[in-house]
Amino acid sequence: MPPIAKHLKTSSERTGNEYIELHEWLDKDPEKKAERHDITKIYEHGKMIEEKYGKEGLQEYIQHIHDDVKAKFEHIQHDMEKAVADTLAYLGVK
Numbered sequence: 425m426p427p428i429a430k431h432l433k434t435s436s437e438r439t440g441n442e443y444i445e446l447h448e449w450l451d452k453d454p455e456k457k458a459e460r461h462d463i464t465k466i467y468e469h470g471k472m473i474e475e476k477y478g479k480e481g482l483q484e485y486i487q488h489i490h491d492d493v494k495a496k497f498e499h500i501q502h503d504m505e506k507a508v509a510d511t512l513a514y515l516g517v518k
């Protein structure tokens with residue numbers, strides 16, 4: 425998943441605001457990180473975030489989770505492509 429610095433940069437490019445407190449809330453505490461990224465809690469967390477940061481902050485929260493999911497699947501895809509290529513090479517398939 426993208427490091428906090430990457431989230432700050434993309435938020436800043438989108439909105440002119442890094443939303444550092446929001447991204448740190450999502451990523452910084454390893455014990456709460458999974459719960460704060462739980463998509464079944466988007467409504468509950470989203471209400472709290474919108475009250476604190478407004479609609480733009482709410483959108484940045486959702487975008488953060490979107491960007492993490494996208495990066496995770498790109499990583500899985502990369503690992504899978506490598507495993508397939510390694511297996512084909514092992515079997516002598518070209």
Ligand SMILES: [Zn+2]
Binds near residue numbers: 492
């Ligand atoms: Zn994250």
